[in-house]
Every structure is written in structure tokens, then in C-alpha cells.
Amino acid sequence: MNNYVLQAEDVAIHYGGVKAVDGVSLTLEKGQIRGLIGPNGAGKSTVIDAITGRRRLTRGKVMLGTEDVSALGVVDRRMRGLSRSFQRTSVFGQMSVRKQVELASHKMGVSDSAADADAVLEELDLRPLANVIAEDLGYGEQRRLDLALALVGHPSVLLLDEPMAGLSVQESHDLAHHLTALTSRRDVSVLLVEHDMDVVFGISDVVTVFELGRVIASGAPSDVRADPRVREAYLGSAA
Amino acid sequence: MLTINLFNGLVYGTLLIVMCSGLALIYGLRRVVNFAHGSLYMLGAYIGYSVAAHADFWVALFVAPAVMAAIGVVLDRYGFRLLQDRDPLTVVLVTFGLLLVIEDFVQTVWGKSNLSLATPDALNFAVNLFGTQVPAYRIGVIVVGAAVALGLSLWLRFSRYGLFVRAASTDPTTTSMQGVNTDALSAGVVGLGTALAGLAGVVSAPFMSLSPSMSADVIIDSFVVVVIGGLGSLAGAFIAAMVLGMVQAVGAVYLPDASVLLPFVLMVAILIWRPAGFAGSRT
Amino acid sequence: MSIQRMSLNTLAALVIGAVIALTVSSGTVLSLLTQAIIYAVFAIGVGLLLRQNGMVSFGHALYFGAAGYGIGIILQLGLMPAELAIVVTLAAIAIVGLLFGLVIVRVPGIAFGMLTLAIGQMFFLTASRARGLTGGADGMSIDWPSTLFGISQSVLLRPANLFMLCWIVLVGIILLLALLLRSRFGSITEAVRDNEERARFIGISTLLPRAAVYALSALVTGVGGVLSALNTGFISPESLHWSLSGMTLMMVVVGGYKALWGPALGAVVYFLFKDILGDYADHWMAIFGIALITVIVFSPTGIAGALQKLRFRHQATPAKAAVSSH
Numbered sequence: 001m002n003n004y005v006l007q008a009e010d011v012a013i014h015y016g017g018v019k020a021v022d023g024v025s026l027t028l029e030k031g032q033i034r035g036l037i038g039p040n041g042a043g044k045s046t047v048i049d050a051i052t053g054r055r056r057l058t059r060g061k062v063m064l065g066t067e068d069v070s071a072l073g074v075v076d077r078r079m080r081g082l083s084r085s086f087q088r089t090s091v092f093g094q095m096s097v098r099k100q101v102e103l104a105s106h107k108m109g110v111s112d113s114a115a116d117a118d119a120v121l122e123e124l125d126l127r128p129l130a131n132v133i134a135e136d137l138g139y140g141e142q143r144r145l146d147l148a149l150a151l152v153g154h155p156s157v158l159l160l161d162e163p164m165a166g167l168s169v170q171e172s173h174d175l176a177h178h179l180t181a182l183t184s185r186r187d188v189s190v191l192l193v194e195h196d197m198d199v200v201f202g203i204s205d206v207v208t209v210f211e212l213g214r215v216i217a218s219g220a221p222s223d224v225r226a227d228p229r230v231r232e233a234y235l236g237s238a239a
Numbered sequence: 240m241l242t243i244n245l246f247n248g249l250v251y252g253t254l255l256i257v258m259c260s261g262l263a264l265i266y267g268l269r270r271v272v273n274f275a276h277g278s279l280y281m282l283g284a285y286i287g288y289s290v291a292a293h294a295d296f297w298v299a300l301f302v303a304p305a306v307m308a309a310i311g312v313v314l315d316r317y318g319f320r321l322l323q324d325r326d327p328l329t330v331v332l333v334t335f336g337l338l339l340v341i342e343d344f345v346q347t348v349w350g351k352s353n354l355s356l357a358t359p360d361a362l363n364f365a366v367n368l369f370g371t372q373v374p375a376y377r378i379g380v381i382v383v384g385a386a387v388a389l390g391l392s393l394w395l396r397f398s399r400y401g402l403f404v405r406a407a408s409t410d411p412t413t414t415s416m417q418g419v420n421t422d423a424l425s426a427g428v429v430g431l432g433t434a435l436a437g438l439a440g441v442v443s444a445p446f447m448s449l450s451p452s453m454s455a456d457v458i459i460d461s462f463v464v465v466v467i468g469g470l471g472s473l474a475g476a477f478i479a480a481m482v483l484g485m486v487q488a489v490g491a492v493y494l495p496d497a498s499v500l501l502p503f504v505l506m507v508a509i510l511i512w513r514p515a516g517f518a519g520s521r522t
Numbered sequence: 523m524s525i526q527r528m529s530l531n532t533l534a535a536l537v538i539g540a541v542i543a544l545t546v547s548s549g550t551v552l553s554l555l556t557q558a559i560i561y562a563v564f565a566i567g568v569g570l571l572l573r574q575n576g577m578v579s580f581g582h583a584l585y586f587g588a589a590g591y592g593i594g595i596i597l598q599l600g601l602m603p604a605e606l607a608i609v610v611t612l613a614a615i616a617i618v619g620l621l622f623g624l625v626i627v628r629v630p631g632i633a634f635g636m637l638t639l640a641i642g643q644m645f646f647l648t649a650s651r652a653r654g655l656t657g658g659a660d661g662m663s664i665d666w667p668s669t670l671f672g673i674s675q676s677v678l679l680r681p682a683n684l685f686m687l688c689w690i691v692l693v694g695i696i697l698l699l700a701l702l703l704r705s706r707f708g709s710i711t712e713a714v715r716d717n718e719e720r721a722r723f724i725g726i727s728t729l730l731p732r733a734a735v736y737a738l739s740a741l742v743t744g745v746g747g748v749l750s751a752l753n754t755g756f757i758s759p760e761s762l763h764w765s766l767s768g769m770t771l772m773m774v775v776v777g778g779y780k781a782l783w784g785p786a787l788g789a790v791v792y793f794l795f796k797d798i799l800g801d802y803a804d805h806w807m808a809i810f811g812i813a814l815i816t817v818i819v820f821s822p823t824g825i826a827g828a829l830q831k832l833r834f835r836h837q838a839t840p841a842k843a844a845v846s847s848h
Contacts, residue, residue, distance in 0.1 A: 052723070074722045084723060092716040095709070103709045104724035149724055272632045322819070327632055328578050329818050332775055335768060336818070339811030347805065455765070459643055462636045470633060496651070503644040510629050510637055 004063070005030050005189045006082070006157045011050050011060035013043075020046040022213040023060070026191075028157060031183055033190040035200035035221075038210030044193045045087060047210075048159045051191070052084045053077045064157065079108070083155035087162045087193075089142045091134045091149065097121065098130035101148050108153025120151045123186075124178060140171045147175075151186065159191045164199055172196055176203050201225065242371045244488040250377045250446075252484025253384025257439040258457060259464045259476040260391055261432030267471035268404060268428045269319045270327055274334040276436050277458025278341035283307045283437025284444045284453065285349050288356050296359040296445070303441040304434040311433025315426045338454075346451050356444040380442055387435065388477055395473065400424055463506045532697050539689035543682045552681035553753075558793035559688040560749045561770065562786035566695060567743030568767075569774040569785030574703070574711040574735045577627065578635045581642025583766040585615050585740040587649070589747025590757030594664040595655055604667050612744050619740030623733030639764050646762040661758025664751050678752075688749050695742055696782055702738075703782070711735050772810060776817050778824025787826055 006028040013021040021043040028034055036044050049055040051062050053074045061070040069077050092100045098117060105113035105120075121127045124144045129137060134145060143163060150158055163179075164172040176199045183190055194200045200207060200221075207224040209217040217227045224230055262276050273279075283303045290299035318337075322330045357363075362376040395401035403424065439457075447453065464483055468475030483502050490498035546552050568582045592611035597604060622641070629637050650659045668675050677683060702708060714721045714728045721728050751757055760766065769792075777788020796806055821828050 075725055075727050078723055078725045086720070086723075090717055090720040090723075092713050092720065094716050095712055099709060100713065103706075103713055106706065107710075107725040149720070153725075272636065325822075328576075328635075329822060331578065331632055331635065332771070332818050333815050335772070336811040336814035339807040339814070343805055343808035343811065346807075459639065459764070463640055466633050466636050466640075499647045499651070500644055503640045506637065506640050507644075510633070511625055 003030060004028060005065060006051070006191070007063040008047070008051055009061050009063070011047065011062065012058045013046050013050050013055055014058045019213050021050060024210075024213070024215055025060075026208055026215065026218070028189045028191055030189055031187065032205045033179070033183055033192055033203055035204030035207040036191060036193045036210065037195075037197070037200055037207065042210035043213040044210055045161055046213075048084060048161050048191070048193060052082060052159060078155075081154070081156035082159070083150040083153075083157065084159040085143075085146045085150045085161060085163055087165060089139070089146050091142055091145050093135040094133065096131050096133055097126055097137070097145055097148075100134065101126075101145070101152055104149050105152035108155075110153050113152075116152055116154075120148045123151070123182065124148050140167055143167065144175070147178075151182070151188075154186065155188060157191070158188050159193075161193050162195060163192070164194055164196050172199055179203060241489075241492050242369055243373065244492050245485065246368065246371070246373050246377070248484040248486075248488025249481075250380050250484075251487065252481040253381050253388075254439055254443055255457075255460060255464050255480035255483060256384050256477055257387050257435050257442070258461045259468070259480050260387065260473055261435035261439075262461055262465050263468070263471055263473050263476045264391075264404070264428050264435075265432040266465070267473070268425055269315070269323070270471075271319055271330050271334065272327075272462075272465075272470070273432075274331060274458070275337040275341060276334075276432075276461065277454035277456075278338045278345075279307060279310070279433050279436040280440040280457055281345055281449075281451070281454040282310075282341055283440030284449055285345055285354075285440075286437070287441030287444050288349070288354055288449055291356055291444075296356070300438075300441055304438040307437030307440075308430040308434035311430035312426045314433065315429035319429060320422060320425065342451060342454065349449070351451055354449040356449065358445045374446070376445060380446075383438070383442055387438070391473060400427075404428060460502060463502045467506055467509050528697065528700060532693060535693045535696075536690065539686060539693065543686045543689070546682075549681045552685050554793060554797055555790075556681065556685045556688050556753060558790045559685065559692050559786075560746055560753060561773065561793065562789035563688070563692055563695060563746035563749060564743050565770050565773040565777065565785035565789045566692075566699070566782065567739045567741070567746060568770050569777070569779040569782070570699065570742060571736060571739040572774060572779045573782070574708075574715060575627070575732050576715045577732075577736075578632075578771065579638040579739075580635050580764055580767050580771065581638030581640075582739070582743050582770065583762050583764065584642045584645050585619065585743040586747040586750065586766065586770075587757065587759070587762035588615055588618075588645070589744040590664065590751040590761055591649065591656060591662075593748065593751055594662050594757050597665045597667075598655070598662070604670055608748055612741060612748065615744035616737050616741040619737035620733055623736030623740075624729065627729065627732040627736055639767075642762065642764050642767060646759050646764070649762055650759040657758075659759055661756060661760070663756050666752070666755060670752075684753060688753075691745060691749060692786060695745065696786070699742075699782055707731070707734075769810075772814050776814060776824055778826030778828070780823050781826040781830065784824055784826030788824065791825065 004027045008024060008026050011021060011024045012019070024043075024047055026034065036047070038044055046055065050057055053069070053072060053076075057070055061068055063069070064077065064080055064082055067080065069080060069082070072080075095103075098121065101120060102113050102117040105116040110116045118127070121130055124147060126141070126144055126148060129141060134142065137145060143166075147160070147163060160179075163175060167175065179190065179192070180203050182188060192200065192204065204221055206219060207221050208215055209224060209227075209230050217224050217230045219227075258276070258280060262273060265271055265273050265276075286306055287299040287303040290302045318333065319330065322333060358374070358376045362379050364375050365372040366375050366378060395405050460483065464479045465476055467483070468477075468479035483505070486501050486505060487498055490501045494501070542555065543552070546555070564582070564586050567585070568579060571577050571579055571582075589611055592614060593604070593607050596602060596607040596611065601607070602610065626634065626637055626641070649656050652658060656662055666675060670678055678687070710726055711731050711734075713724070714726060714731050718728050747761070750761070770789075773788035773792045774785040775788070776791065777786065778784030792810070796803060799806055799809065802809065817824060823830075
């Protein structure tokens with residue numbers, strides 16, 4: 001018996017003649033942050049889509065805890081605790097911050113959704129902006145709102161698709177800080193796709209490296225950094 | 240009975256091809272569903288009628304599309320281009336407003352009663368087709384429609400601009416291409432599309448009577464065609480137009496009561512099966 | 523808006539209606555206003571779909587006409603009392619609306635509008651060609667009984683009374699919709715409209731809410747159709763025609779769909795304007811076409827939006843100030 005909260009086994013996504021993801025296996029332990037890196041087009045976002053049910057698997061399966069969720073749709077997976085944020089900020093533009101976070105919490109079946117929403121807003125420093133309409137928020141604030149929508153209802157797994165994209169160095173640093181605090185405080189495991197190497201190697205417990213839809217290395221950050229294949233394929237001389 | 244119906248279905252199908260290729264081209268490049276396209280068709284027919292009355296049908300055949308092309312260029316320059324960042328729905332509503340204006344204009348200038356245009360003398364005879372007498376003029380219509388379809392296909396396939404139009408209609412994010420002036424190209428394409436509506440109007444005038452209600456009938460059939468064919472897909476529109484013409488022709492023989500409903504039944508069925516249309520991409 | 527504020531507004535609206543009914547003595551003016559209010563109900567139905575689903579229907583005349591035909595046919599066949607016929611017809615419209623909705627709201631964007639147009643035309647052609655029951659293109663008169671809900675027809679159809687009835691229905695519908703949209707249903711549909719994909723990722727199944735909004739908008743439109751059937755005692759395929767759907771859509775856009783009452787305002791403006799035009803009414807299509815284009819280009823939120831903006835300028839709220847300081 002293992003204690004993985006998430007397990008992807010031999011996941012493949014092919015469309016047309018393209019093998020966007022071709023036999024990827026990865027796991028997530030409770031409270032763990034796993035970083036996912038790789039060059040553009042390596043299939044990182046597609047893996048997230050596969051795990052969350054946005055794309056249908058060509059092959060393989062996705063286990064959430066002990067349950068096989070491969071056949072379930074997006075809504076059912078979210079109800080079971082599999083949550084995500086988006087690479088391109090995805091919020092509800094015409095609704096106030098609190099209203100949409102509270103709605104998300106309510107849909108997750110939280111009995112006191114108002115309190116849950118407020119707690120999450122507090123966590124992400126969004127409390128002062130609770131009554132602002134989302135499209136009036138600044139970019140960094142919208143990114144945090146996106147994260148808040150993914151965080152309500154106590155999900156067990158959080159898939160973050162480039163949460164730092166477009167943020168300033170300071171904002172990225174703050175968000176990274178939030179993330180590590182969150183995993184321990186809210187008991188959530190994180191799969192993090194990110195371009196910012198400092199962030200990934202700084203906060204991840206384990207790192208997986210992708211190339212052309214396959215895993216080429218996986219392990220503790222220091223091991224991965226030292227792996228000659230990774231250095232050659234991806235990190236280059238900069239590492 | 241069936242032969243003449245199939246023949247008429249073919250004629251109507253080619254007419255729809257000319258109409259719908261304009262609609263599809265404009266949608267492909269501008270992402271605008273032009274509700275006024277049927278009214279532009281009507282305007283083309285009426286202009287053709289007046290030119291033919293003062294000069295000759297063959298002059299009208301060229302003048303009406305030319306006038307419509309100019310209107311199309313103006314429409315793009317002072318309409319679609321200024322509205323290109325707006326929500327597609329608002330642009331649709333603008334074309335709906337335009338529809339109202341054109342309808343009013345036509346009724347004011349030409350009146351509300353039916354008008355008819357004589358078949359040009361050169362084509363005013365009957366041809367024996369598989370034992371059935373068919374008007375030569377309608378064969379001419381088929382020839383014109385086929386020429387338009389062929390010309391457009393070749394242009395899209397082999398010319399540099401054609402390639403760009405094709406790319407833009409399959410992938411709206413393709414916003415620029417080296418050496419292509421997109422504003423000029425859009426104006427040209429909308430002009431061409433509008434000219435085709437006008438051409439369909441003039442060509443249909445000698446065998447469909449001119450009336451202010453002619454626009455509504457044809458625009459609805461055209462919508463059915465472009466939706467079934469997949470919005471913006473020229474090949475899809477060609478096939479769907481022919482299918483629609485044939486379905487109506489065969490339906491008129493075997494299901495006379497329900498034949499007017501058939502196109503809609505077809506459209507609803509196809510959209511339920513594939514919400515993005517027959518040739519539309521599955522997203 | 524608070525419940526208190528809503529009750530106050532409702533009360534005020536009812537008083538205004540009563541004042542109009544009591545002070546306007548001209549039967550012509552009252553019947554013009556009655557017609558405007560009936561179309562206001564219709565327009566609110568179309569506007570609801572646009573406001574909550576972001577979808578434009580070019581075929582809602584279907585539900586407007588269906589109400590008249592439903593009641594007309596039931597009464598002609600003598601199947602049930604008129605009161606029940608109204609209820610049954612409206613229930614049928616809501617159910618059919620839901621079933622249609624489940625299928626057609628899946629069609630994306632503008633293709634949805636074209637599909638509604640086609641479906642509407644299907645019913646228009648069917649009604650035009652069917653003889654027998656519906657009287658085909660000539661239409662049919664509706665055999666209202668001599669008393670309806672215990673009120674005799676002569677009293678009910680007195681211009682002031684009929685106007686007041688339609689006004690009460692209009693105010694009631696706006697109030698009920700406002701209450702409904704304050705509820706969870708309102709925020710769910712708003713979320714789905716704003717960002718359907720994200721809505722799925724916060725656990726909302728998006729098909730049913732969208733279909734429900736479609737059914738609700740069909741129902742509201744159907745109520746307008748019932749009022750129209752009462753007002754004219756007649757129904758013809760014209761009531762199903764797409765040009766009627768288009769005209770109503772125009773009222774919605776000109777009035778402004780972001781506010782619930784915007785479409786109603788659009789309908790009233792439309793009818794009053796058409797009346798004032800008088801001699802120029804022959805050219806109303808061009809005039810309204812230009813008006814439509816002007817509104818869309820220069821004030822996309824319509825008259826209601828422009829009015830609200832004016833009010834906002836008067837009372838710049840602290841929230842706004844806080845936002846602009848970022």
C-alpha cells in the first residue's frame with residue numbers, strides 16, 4: 001500500500017499524429033511539492049490537462065488517492081479534490097472577488113462557504129479587495145484570485161500551470177512563499193509547472209524533467225540539477 | 240418530374256454557392272456573420288434590374304457586382320475594420336441594423352410590389368436534358384456558379400493572398416503574415432464577398448421575381464448552408480449548398496408538405512451531431 | 523440591491539402604473555402603452571438570455587407565438603377551462619424550452635443565433651402551412667370565455683384595466699427575476715456566462731444552468747405571448763416570424779441588457795418613438811436600423827447603461843476610488 005495522493009500511470013495523449021504526452025508516470029505524496037520543468041512544447045500543460053480531465057487519455061490512468069478517476073469529467077474530479085489554476089489567468093470577470101470565491105467554495109460542498117472563502121482570501125492577501133470586480137484587479141491580483149478559486153473546498157491536490165507567469169521578481173517570490181506555507185497549513189499537495197528555475201528548485205521537494213512528451217529525469221532537486229542529461233537537454237550551461 | 244426538380248435543385252444549389260462563398264469568406268477573415276448579406280443580394284438584384292432596364296442584362300451582370308463590390312469595400316473600411324475589436328455579437332447586431340436600412344432603401348426606391356426581369360434573348364430557349372425541356376438560362380446560372388466555385392478554389396489554393404485567407408479562416412490567431420497588408424486584404428475580401436452576393440442577385444433576377452421579401456428567404460437558407468458546412472469553411476459551404484438544393488428538390492417530390500422544413504431539420508440534426516458544423520474544427 | 527430597496531422600487535412602479543391607468547383618458551394612448559408593455563415582457567425574456575447566458579436568440583418569437591397558438595388551440599378544441607389552458611400552455615413552453623435548451627445551448631457563439639433563427643422559421647413555416655387547426659397563414663381568433671379568473675371580459679378588456687394588468691405582470695416578472703438572480707442560481711449562471719471552462723473547474727456542471735436560463739427566458743417570453751393573445755384575441759404566423767424576434771432583440775440592445783429592466787425600457791421607447799414618427803413611420807426600418815447601429819457603436823450598454831453611468835457620475839463610490847488608486 002502506498003500513500004500517494006495522486007498517481008499518473010503511463011499517461012499518453014495523442015492527437016492527430018502528435019504524441020504530446022507519451023507514457024508519463026508520476027506520483028505525488030501527501031504534502032509534497034513536485035516541480036515539473038521542461039522546454040516549451042515538452043507537454044507539461046498537456047499533462048495537467050490530462051490529470052484534471054480536460055483532455056481525454058489516449059492511454060494510461062490517473063489515480064486520486066485510491067480511486068481511478070480516468071473516466072471522470074472535470075467537474076467530478078474537482079469534487080473529489082483535484083484542483084487547478086490556469087496558465088492564462090482564468091477568473092470570472094464580472095463578479096466580485098468574494099462572490100466568486102464563495103461560490104466556488106459552496107459548489108465544493110463546504111457548509112460554511114463564507115468562512116472558507118474569507119480564510120482563503122486572507123491566506124492570499126486578497127481580503128482588502130474582496131468587493132472589487134475581478135476585471136478591475138491588477139494582473140498579479142488576478143493570478144492570486146485564480147489560485148484562490150483553486151484553493152477553496154480543501155482540495156487534496158493542486159495543479160498549478162505556471163503561476164508565476166508575468167509576475168515581477170518580488171511578486172514571484174511572495175507567491176512562492178505563499179505556496180510553501182499553503183502546502184503545510186492547508187494540507188495540500190502541489191504539482192507545479194513553472195519556468196522560473198529558481199522558484200522550482202527553491203520550493204519543490206522533488207522535480208520531474210520533461211522532454212518531447214516523456215520524463216527524462218526525476219528526483220530530488222539537487223540530483224536533477226546534477227543529472228548530465230538534464231543539463232544537456234534543458235538547463236544548458238546556465239545551471 | 241424528378242429530373243426537372245433535380246435540375247432546379249442544382250440551379251438553386253449553385254446560386255447558394257455564390258451567396259454562401261461570400262458569407263463564408265467574410266466570416267473567415269473578419270469573423271463577422273453578415274446578417275445583411277441577403278439584403279445585399281436583394282440590392283444587387285434590384286440594381287441589376289434598373290441597369291438592365293436602361294441598358295442591357297449583360298451590362299447589368301457586370302455593373303451590379305461592381306457597385307456591390309464598392310459597397311463592400313466601404314462596409315469593411317468604415318464598418319468591420321472599426322469594429323474588429325468588438326464582441327462578435329455586437330458586430331452581428333450592427334449588420335442587422337444595416338439589413339433594416341437596406342430593406343427600407345429598396346422599398347423606397349423600387350416599391351413593395353413584385354418586379355420581374357426578362358430572360359436575356361440570347362439564352363431564352365429550351366434545351367433538351369435527358370428527355371426534359373429545361374431553360375437554357377438556368378444552365379447559364381449553373382455555369383456561372385461553377386465558374387465562381389472554381390475561380391475561388393484556385394485563388395485560395397494557388398495565390399499568395401488566397402493562402403493567407405485560408406490560413407486566417409482556419410486559425411483566427413494568425414494575425415499577420417509577412418508582406419500582406421491585412422487591412423487591404425480584408426477590404427478586398429469583403430468587397431469580393433459582397434460582389435458575389437450582388438452577382439447572385441442579378442443572376443437570379445430573371446427567374447425569381449424581385450420583391451422586398453426575397454432577402455429573408457435566401458439569407459435563412461444561406462445561414463443553414465454555412466452553419467451546416469462549418470462557419471468560414473468554403474469547401475463545407477460548397478457541399479452543404481449542393482446538399483441543400485438537392486434535398487429540397489427531392490423533398491418536393493416525395494415529401495411535398497414537409498419539404499420547406501427539410502433544410503432546418505438537416506441543420507438541427509447536423510448541429511446536434513457536431514456543434515461546430517460539418518467541416519468545423521472540433522474544439 | 524437590498525430587499526428593502528427592491529420592495530420600495532416595486533411599490534413605486536405599481537403606483538406609477540396606477541397613476542398612468544387613472545390619468546390617461548385616451549383609449550388609443552392606453553392601448554399603445556399596453557402593446558408596449560406586452561413587448562416589454564417579451565423583450566425581458568430575450569434580454570434575460572443575453573444577460574445571464576451571453577447568448578443572442580433570433581428565434582424567440584417562437585415562444586411568443588406558441589403561447590397564443592397553444593391557448594387558441596386548446597380553447598378551440600374545448601379541452602379545458604381558459605385559466606387552466608394558460609397555465610398548461612406556459613408549463614409546456616417552459617418544458618419545451620428546457621428540452622430545446624439542453625440541445626442548442628451547446629452550439630457555440632453566433633452559430634447559436636443562426637440555429638435559433640432556423641428553428642423559429644421551422645415553426646413559422648409549419649404554422650403558415652398547417653390548415654385546419656391553426657387557420658394557416660390567415661391566423662386564428664382566440665375564443666376567450668366571457669369571464670376569466672372570475673372577471674368578466676368586458677371589464678378585463680377595458681383599456682385602463684388591461685394596461686394595469688399588463689403593467690402588474692411586467693413589474694411582477696422583473697421583481698421575481700431580480701429575486702431569483704440574487705440567489706445562488708444567479709451567481710452560478712453569471713459564473714458560467716463569464717467563463718464556462720473555469721466554472722467547470724470550480725465544480726459547476728455548466729449545461730443545466732444554461733439550459734435553465736434558456737427555459738426561463740422562453741417562459742417569460744411566453745407570458746408576453748399570453749398577454750398579447752388576451753389583448754388582440756388573435757394569433758397568426760406573423761407572431762412567430764423571425765423579423766419579430768429581430769425587432770425585439772433590437773429593443774433589448776437599445777434599452778440595454780445589463781439591467782433587468784433595460785429591455786422593457788427599450789420596448790417602451792420603441793413603441794413611443796414609432797408613434798411619434800407618425801408620418802415618417804413608413805421609414806421606421808431605416809430609422810430604427812440607424813438607431814440600433816448608433817447605440818451599439820456609441821453606447822453598447824444601451825439607454826439603461828447610459829442612465830446608470832450618469833447616476834454613477836453623481837455618486838462616485840468609495841469602491842471605485844479604491845480601485846482606480848491601484
